[in-house]
Amino acid sequence: MLDEALVLVFPGPNSATGEDLAELHLHGGRAVVRAVEAALSAISGLRPAEAGEFTRRAFANGRIDLNEAEGLADLLAAETEWQRRAAAQMAGGTFSRLVEEWRIGLLNVSGELEAALDFSDEDDVGEQDYTGLSNRCADLHDVMSAYLNVPSAEKLRDGLRVVIAGPPNSGKSTLLNALVAREAAIVSDIAGTTRDLIEVPVALGGIAFLLTDTAGLRGDSGDEIEMIGIERAEAAIATADIVLWLGAEGQGPEHSDLIEVAAKADDPHNVAKSASALKVSARTGEGIQLLVETLIETGRELLPPPDSIAMNRRQHRLLGEATVALARVGQLNDPLMMAEELRQARLALDALTGRAGTEDMLDGLFGRFCIGK
Numbered sequence: 001m002l003d004e005a006l007v008l009v010f011p012g013p014n015s016a017t018g019e020d021l022a023e024l025h026l027h028g029g030r031a032v033v034r035a036v037e038a039a040l041s042a043i044s045g046l047r048p049a050e051a052g053e054f055t056r057r058a059f060a061n062g063r064i065d066l067n068e069a070e071g072l073a074d075l076l077a078a079e080t081e082w083q084r085r086a087a088a089q090m091a092g093g094t095f096s097r098l099v100e101e102w103r104i105g106l107l108n109v110s111g112e113l114e115a116a117l118d119f120s121d122e123d124d125v126g127e128q129d130y131t132g133l134s135n136r137c138a139d140l141h142d143v144m145s146a147y148l149n150v151p152s153a154e155k156l157r158d159g160l161r162v163v164i165a166g167p168p169n170s171g172k173s174t175l176l177n178a179l180v181a182r183e184a185a186i187v188s189d190i191a192g193t194t195r196d197l198i199e200v201p202v203a204l205g206g207i208a209f210l211l212t213d214t215a216g217l218r219g220d221s222g223d224e225i226e227m228i229g230i231e232r233a234e235a236a237i238a239t240a241d242i243v244l245w246l247g248a249e250g251q252g253p254e255h256s257d258l259i260e261v262a263a264k265a266d267d268p269h270n271v272a273k274s275a276s277a278l279k280v281s282a283r284t285g286e287g288i289q290l291l292v293e294t295l296i297e298t299g300r301e302l303l304p305p306p307d308s309i310a311m312n313r314r315q316h317r318l319l320g321e322a323t324v325a326l327a328r329v330g331q332l333n334d335p336l337m338m339a340e341e342l343r344q345a346r347l348a349l350d351a352l353t354g355r356a357g358t359e360d361m362l363d364g365l366f367g368r369f370c371i372g373k
Helices: 030-041 053-060 066-077 081-091 094-118 130-148 153-158 172-180 224-238 288-302 313-329 335-353 360-369
Strands: 006-010 021-025 160-165 198-204 207-213 242-245 258-262
Touching (some): 053 066, 066 153, 066 335, 081 153, 081 207, 130 335, 153 207, 172 207, 172 288, 198 288, 207 288, 242 288, 258 288, 313 335
16 A cells, blocks of 8 residues: 555547556655655556656657747746746747748648649649749748747846946945845945956846846956956946946946946935936935836836747747748749748748658648649
8 A cells, every 4th residue: 555546547649748648646745755656666667757758758749849848848947927928828839830820821832833843734733923922922921020020038038137337336236236135246345346247137027137247347457357357347248138337427338228327326425417317226225116117117128028929049040041041032033943942941940840741742732733643
């Protein structure tokens, strides 16, 4: 006797993996689980699953495609609401259904073009208007290209990089500590205290941010180590999504999303800024909430909208290859070369979902024209 528990059987092919499955719903004591595992391991042919093996079997058996598998992985790793919603869209097949629509459109165009090439002597295949086919490819190209402009999933998953920059003793480390509500960075009145990048992940308004404290920017340091820190700070600014500039107004680095921050607002001797700058005092808490709200608002503009499709680098690259091939179709007059570009576009879409079949175009062709050869 090991436990009184529930056993659920899921016959294939309608199970999660497409195979016959059984689940043992045990009481949660470790001793119970260990005893059942020991009994199972004594049965010939049973072994523990490898990492991700059930999802891999689901993919191999056609229950999910690559996009859904990647979305499921992101869903399991989601730590913020925006990450969860974007991953749920991908895992639920929203993007895969779009890709299938595009693929069917390509198959139809390819079928008509192949019919014109291979069966032009058949009575039921009329003359083809290549201009019309090119226009349909152009329409597909425009629809697919729109998704290439959506911010990548990596920003959503890894967090938006927010770099706090300014001269020494401008309040960068103090501001970082205030935003994350803990002593993450050393605060000192001595110039050059921060010599390396200090990165702290934080979730604000359901959005993941990576806050980065940097060395004070100045050009007169004789300290070799501090100069290395300054170089790293400049490199971090170059790759930042948002820059909080604590230095003199208008003297910050050129950046599309630079926010002027008047830190140490409680200090009358601090450098004043215009009314457009955010006035913040980490010591009194003045302006901190407004700064957080500004970061959230800016972050929402930089990330894919919630419940929308957020592609990763692999997906973005393959969709880009498909759109490039479609763009070439409109530049060609040779039907053979047009057919090859359409084939390349289909291969890219097939790679998006992990579909390996290359006979689908022929199936569509013969089913459409009833040629019977």
